[in-house]
Amino acid sequence: MISPAFAAILASGRAQFNARGVEARRSFPSLDMQAFGAFLQDGVDPVVQAVANAAPERAGSFTLAAYDMALELVGHGLAGPAAKNPFLGAVWRELAPHFAPLLATSPVDALGMLSNAAIHLAGVAGARTQQWQDEMAAIAPQVGTLSQMRAVGQVLAWRAGVAHFRMGAIAAADTLPSALALAAYCESQLDWPSLREQLLNQPWRGNADGxxxxxxxxxxxxxxxxxxxxxxxxxxxxxxxxxxxxxxxxxxxxxxxxxxxxxxxxxxxxxxxxxxxxxxxxxxxxxxxxxxxxxxxxxxxxxxxxxxxxxxxxxxxxxxxxx
Structure with a gap:
């Protein structure tokens, strides 16, 4: 069962949502509407509830954006019960609600950014996706803008095993407030310039065993x-x-x-x-x-x-x- 908040939004815009589903089936002939319905309940509903709690006046516009994105993701086989990798669904269900204020103001960009990150990480062999998700959730209250979300996500992806992100992650941290950069690296003993110097010169910093x-x-x-x-x-x-x-x-x-x-x-x-x-x-x-x-x-x-x-x-x- 979906939540009362989500059900009310769907009911109030039934014709509009139905039209979106019809158009999606033209674009994705193999779109499984039963799988889409399952993703609405499992992946979309938790995010709609979070946005409705954080910014009730934006819940309707967010739901429209999330509904369209969900149709496309399920149509491509990236979300829903038959998805090859369940990580995207977990990010919508468990991580995205932590960013409800950003989702409310920039639904397409914020939800798209989290979705793209989930798809990319799931495709990197050896990436520790659960670590990335947990650390993103923990730092979410300190993230106030889309650019900060992007930079923090890149830093935490590197820390979760995406080794080719190293130099980009250091550069991304340069764009963050110092306190947020240090939080992304779980560092409290150094200032950012000192930590940055060590990260640049010591790729194995913190791991003596290899x-x-x-x-x-x-x-x-x-x-x-x-x-x-x-x-x-x-x-x-x-x-x-x-x-x-x-x-x-x-x-x-x-x-x-x-x-x-x-x-x-x-x-x-x-x-x-x-x-x-x-x-x-x-x-x-x-x-x-x-x-x-x-x-x-x-x-x-x-x-x-x-x-x-x-x-x-x-x-x-x-x-x-x-x-």
Whole structure:
């Protein structure tokens, strides 16, 4: 059952809403109106209730915008019970209500921004979507404008594992009030200029142990064969089977993009003199790390801030921060 507030709005504009549904079926012939009805109850209703509570005079105009957007999302198969990824529905149902004041004043832009973010994050392998949603909800009371919502969303997406957002997230935080930028990074000990300097110069800030990335494709992983790695200034070019990838990683996670064989050939196989491999133990300026790998065929590659470790005995790449 939908809420009384939503039911009243639908009843008062029945002809208008019905006409929108008819027009949507022309644009999306496969639109499942039963699935759309389910999304109205599960995804749209919670947001309408939140806006009606925050700004009752805007509830009607918001509902029109949300109704149109819901038709399009369900028509594209992105929302509703049959959606391939349920995260968009969760964002409407659980996160969007926290931004009710912004949704009331800018329904299309604000709801569209949250929806696009949900679709993008759901498509990034390894992104921690629940973390992003929880942290966005927690910071929502401090977000007063659409530009702040966009910037905070980008910062929190990086912190949730979208590694290629790193430089953009730092730049986005520059546009925020200092207190909001620090809140987005969960930092209370530094001022923003000092934190910004550390973030720019220390991609592994807060993570001394590094991460492990990759698995065999037959087990749902990324690589058909044990990967080989070469370094670039910002990441690593990976060769696995007959495919090539660009791997970007930092303290918060790693992402994989497509690359070419030429990029792999041109990338570096060197490591700094401070890195030494003795048997199956890696030495990093006084720190020794024993690897659970057979000695003799371990390969190392490094850029200025990260060491990558591979072996023909594993489909995983071990990524360690360099001092």
């Amino acid at each position: 991460i492990e990335f990759g698995a065999f494709t037959a087990l749902g992983g990324e690589f058909a064969t044990p990967p080989q790695v070469r370094a670039t200034d910002d990441g690593f070019v990976v060769s696995a089977g007959e495919r090539f990838y660009l791997l970007l990683a930092d303290a918060h996670g790693a992402v994989l993009h497509g690359a070419t064989e030429d990029e792999y050939v041109q990338a570096s196989t060197g490591v700094p003199s401070s890195v030494r491999l003795h048997g199956s133990t890696v030495h990093l300026e006084g720190r020794a790390l024993a690897l659970d790998l057979p000695a003799g065929e371990i390969a190392l590659a490094a850029n200025a801030h990260t060491l990558a470790i591979t072996s023909p005995y594993t489909h995983a790449i071990r990524l360690l921060p360099l001092p």
